[in-house]
Amino acid sequence: QVQLKESGGGLVQAGGSLRISCAVNGGTFSMLDMGWFRQAPGKGREFVAALSWSGRFSNYVDSVKGRFSISRDNQTNTVYLQMNSLKPEDTAVYYCAADYYANAAVNSNYYTYWGQGTQVTVSS
Secondary structure, eight states: OOEEEEEOOEEEETTOOEEEEEEEESSOGGGOEEEEEEEOTTSOEEEEEEEOTTSSOEEEOGGGTTTEEEEEETTTTEEEEEEOSOOGGGOEEEEEEEESSOSSOSSGGGOOEEOOOEEEEEEO
16 A cells, blocks of 8 residues: 655745655655645646656646646655645645556556655745
C-alpha cells in the first residue's frame, strides 16, 4: 500500500516562497507518477502540477507556470513543490497524489493514492 504524507505548509507573505514536500512510503516510488492538487475554501480540488515517474513529463496549471516547480528525489522517496512569487489566491490545502499510470495527468481521477494535505496560507 502506498502512503503519502505532506509537510512544509505554513503562512507566508505575498511574494514569498515556500517548498512543500510529500514523503512516500510503500510501493515502488521510482515507478510512481506524482501530482500536486489544491483546494481553496469553498472551491473544488484543482490540479497544480504533475511529474511522470521518469521525470521526462511534467504539467502545470497555467496560473502557476513560471512560479511553481515540481521535482522528485528517488533516493529519499520524496516529491517537492517549490512555490515562488506566492499570491493570496494560492491559499489552499495542498494534496499530494500518486499512481503508477497517471503519466503526469491533470485529472484527479487518474490518481489512486492521496495524502492528507498541508495548509498553505498567503497573506496580502
